[in-house]
Amino acid sequence: MSFGKLPYTELREILSVIYRKDPSVLLGPGIGEDAALIELGDDVLVVHADPITGAVENIGWLSVHVSANDIATRGVRPRWLVTVLLLPPGLEYKMIKGIVQQIRNAADEIGAVVVGGHTEITPGIDRPIVITTAIGIGKREKVIYTANARPGDFLVLTKGAGIEGTAIIASEFQHILKGKVSEEILLKAREFIREISVVREALAAFETGGVHAMHDATEGGVIGAVQEISIASGLSARVYEGKVPIREETLTICRILGLDPLRLISSGSLLLAVDPGKVEDVLKTISSLGIEVSIIGSLGEGRGVTLIRRNGEEEEILKPIEDELWRLLALEGTSRVKSLES
Amino acid sequence: MSFGKLPYTELREILSVIYRKDPSVLLGPGIGEDAALIELGDDVLVVHADPITGAVENIGWLSVHVSANDIATRGVRPRWLVTVLLLPPGLEYKMIKGIVQQIRNAADEIGAVVVGGHTEITPGIDRPIVITTAIGIGKREKVIYTANARPGDFLVLTKGAGIEGTAIIASEFQHILKGKVSEEILLKAREFIREISVVREALAAFETGGVHAMHDATEGGVIGAVQEISIASGLSARVYEGKVPIREETLTICRILGLDPLRLISSGSLLLAVDPGKVEDVLKTISSLGIEVSIIGSLGEGRGVTLIRRNGEEEEILKPIEDELWRLLALEGTSRVKSLES
Numbered sequence: 097m098s099f100g101k102l103p104y105t106e107l108r109e110i111l112s113v114i115y116r117k118d119p120s121v122l123l124g125p126g127i128g129e130d131a132a133l134i135e136l137g138d139d140v141l142v143v144h145a146d147p148i149t150g151a152v153e154n155i156g157w158l159s160v161h162v163s164a165n166d167i168a169t170r171g172v173r174p175r176w177l178v179t180v181l182l183l184p185p186g187l188e189y190k191m192i193k194g195i196v197q198q199i200r201n202a203a204d205e206i207g208a209v210v211v212g213g214h215t216e217i218t219p220g221i222d223r224p225i226v227i228t229t230a231i232g233i234g235k236r237e238k239v240i241y242t243a244n245a246r247p248g249d250f251l252v253l254t255k256g257a258g259i260e261g262t263a264i265i266a267s268e269f270q271h272i273l274k275g276k277v278s279e280e281i282l283l284k285a286r287e288f289i290r291e292i293s294v295v296r297e298a299l300a301a302f303e304t305g306g307v308h309a310m311h312d313a314t315e316g317g318v319i320g321a322v323q324e325i326s327i328a329s330g331l332s333a334r335v336y337e338g339k340v341p342i343r344e345e346t347l348t349i350c351r352i353l354g355l356d357p358l359r360l361i362s363s364g365s366l367l368l369a370v371d372p373g374k375v376e377d378v379l380k381t382i383s384s385l386g387i388e389v390s391i392i393g394s395l396g397e398g399r400g401v402t403l404i405r406r407n408g409e410e411e412e413i414l415k416p417i418e419d420e421l422w423r424l425l426a427l428e429g430t431s432r433v434k435s436l437e438s
Numbered sequence: 439m440s441f442g443k444l445p446y447t448e449l450r451e452i453l454s455v456i457y458r459k460d461p462s463v464l465l466g467p468g469i470g471e472d473a474a475l476i477e478l479g480d481d482v483l484v485v486h487a488d489p490i491t492g493a494v495e496n497i498g499w500l501s502v503h504v505s506a507n508d509i510a511t512r513g514v515r516p517r518w519l520v521t522v523l524l525l526p527p528g529l530e531y532k533m534i535k536g537i538v539q540q541i542r543n544a545a546d547e548i549g550a551v552v553v554g555g556h557t558e559i560t561p562g563i564d565r566p567i568v569i570t571t572a573i574g575i576g577k578r579e580k581v582i583y584t585a586n587a588r589p590g591d592f593l594v595l596t597k598g599a600g601i602e603g604t605a606i607i608a609s610e611f612q613h614i615l616k617g618k619v620s621e622e623i624l625l626k627a628r629e630f631i632r633e634i635s636v637v638r639e640a641l642a643a644f645e646t647g648g649v650h651a652m653h654d655a656t657e658g659g660v661i662g663a664v665q666e667i668s669i670a671s672g673l674s675a676r677v678y679e680g681k682v683p684i685r686e687e688t689l690t691i692c693r694i695l696g697l698d699p700l701r702l703i704s705s706g707s708l709l710l711a712v713d714p715g716k717v718e719d720v721l722k723t724i725s726s727l728g729i730e731v732s733i734i735g736s737l738g739e740g741r742g743v744t745l746i747r748r749n750g751e752e753e754e755i756l757k758p759i760e761d762e763l764w765r766l767l768a769l770e771g772t773s774r775v776k777s778l779e780s
Binding site for chain 1 (some may be wrong): 444449452459467474486489491518531535539541551555562569
């Protein structure tokens with residue numbers, strides 16, 4: 097059994113054990129890990145929890161953004177946060193305070209507030225673990241489901257492919273990249289992590305209208321996100337490699353390590369399924385926030401994801417995407433870095 | 439820095455960093471760890487998260503009950519659960535499924551439903567860690583605050599003192615108790631853990647009326663719970679040692695180890711502050727569920743907790759209660775068992 101998520105077959109069995117159908121639950125636990133939807137009269141409560149278990153520098157800050165993203169992709173503002181901090185014995189109080197300050201900063205950045213939580217010193221862990229539950233509330237008829245995408249929708253992507261993975265690799269694999277990549281590129285690449293929140297663009301795009309589905313490109317990268325929308329909506333998808341923005345830093349690092357940027361974890365890159373009649377407005381809205389945005393493909397009747405390579409070759413994506421970061425970690429035989437989220 | 443919670447001064451500083459006041463938050467993070475209250479029009483959303491980080495047999499089952507208890511003590515039914523499972527590499531799938539089944543069973547027992555979560559294999563942990571966020575919704579004017587207790591209220595306790603601690607010690611300290619305590623007592627003591635939920639009695643008592651405050655007797659035991667209600671409500675409390683039910687098994691184990699049952703962790707023991715005019719009804723309601731219940735003292739004007747010992751001596755409780763279980767663990771120099779919750 098590998099790190100990160102459990103295999104699909106076992107996850108499916110676990111989900112069937114854990115979940116009892118309930119009329120109040122519009123959307124319960126499922127593979128794909130989107131936020132749960134709970135009916136409260138005309139309103140819908142949107143809830144999502146994610147842990148950050150990898151030893152990462154910005155753990156408190158990341159934890160808030162990663163959980164909040166999954167509320168925002170429902171078209172709902174993440175408003176309330178509950179944070180659980182598990183701290184290794186001996187961790188300096190200065191570090192603890194630093195993590196807490198990060199949580200507060202991230203909450204402020206997205207206009208959310210920490211309402212509760214739990215902090216403890218936990219024996220037997222060698223690094224902090226932070227779990228954030230994010231909660232929001234929206235109007236029932238306006239909440240977005242991943243399954244809502246429609247045939248003819250354009251697929252729109254913000255930022256670029258593999259931005260989170262690029263940042264992680266630039267931080268954690270310096271020993272391999274040293275000498276092969278300039279310090280300047282490494283520095284810029286590490287900074288990509290600051291772009292991990294999709295809350296601003298998700299809510300602005302949703303307000304503009306015509307947005308049928310949104311997905312944060314976490315594990316499996318851009319192609320993984322397209323696949324999730326395609327499967328959830330029961331539609332086929334065509335993605336043009338040449339239209340997916342890939343930053344210089346991502347290209348350089350991926351080329352050296354032999355990774356496909358399109359399959360590299362990319363939290364912070366928001367994938368949207370947008371009505372063709374509204375797509376120009378959505379592009380304008382997102383651009384006006386100073387965020388790069390591109391049409392990378394479209395949805396149609398049928399099933400399956402087709403990737404059209406730069407040379408025109410068509411590649412059918414048949415299996416679930418294994419994230420390139422996990423592949424790299426397996427090659428490296430290291431468990432130092434892990435699932436920033438999953 | 440010891441295991442479990444951080445020291446008060448540091449917790450206070452952390453809380454001041456993490457929390458930004460927000461008009462939607464009726465009750466935010468604070469020491470005492472009760473559930474947060476979020477205003478939703480005439481309704482109140484009640485949210486609480488707790489981790490279970492000790493290597494315990496019933497970790498999935500306990501995790502649900504421990505978090506759900508803090509919703510029920512607000513007079514609100516815990517309805518929705520989000521569970522995060524962090525699993526050590528190499529854990530057998532059978533074990534994982536067992537934990538998940540426990541979560542489902544506990545949810546069914548209290549009529550709640552798991553709406554979402556996250557499961558992952560986490561390198562660098564040697565035991566499963568389960569974090570449950572519990573959520574409920576109640577009418578704003580009916581939700582109970584710990585600060586709501588009134589002078590003249592009776593203090594009512596369900597089950598007995600130190601029941602959770604008794605179960606933990608009987609499970610984890612068998613090596614010390616062997617030969618000194620009969621197998622029968624150990625077996626019975628271990629079974630106390632099955633009584634950890636306070637949801638049934640809390641909701642039934644609340645429905646009966648006259649309940650001004652409720653608190654689950656976690657860390658610090660019965661005296662700790664009395665102290666929390668006393669401090670939160672700005673009232674004095676008098677507790678009669680002779681009126682606190684202490685089970686045979688608890689007495690025996692505590693006598694051998696030199697522990698005070700009144701200061702021993704006791705999740706499952708619900709402490710209620712009840713209007714004198716309604717106290718008979720509340721006692722009847724709880725008894726009718728087959729749950730032991732007693733009046734153990736009362737609240738009055740002023741400050742401070744007074745414990746009236748069996749011999750009539752009065753003991754002023756001035757400091758925060760250090761739980762007897764933590765003292766035992768420190769004596770034992772072990773970190774095997776830890777904060778079942780905190």
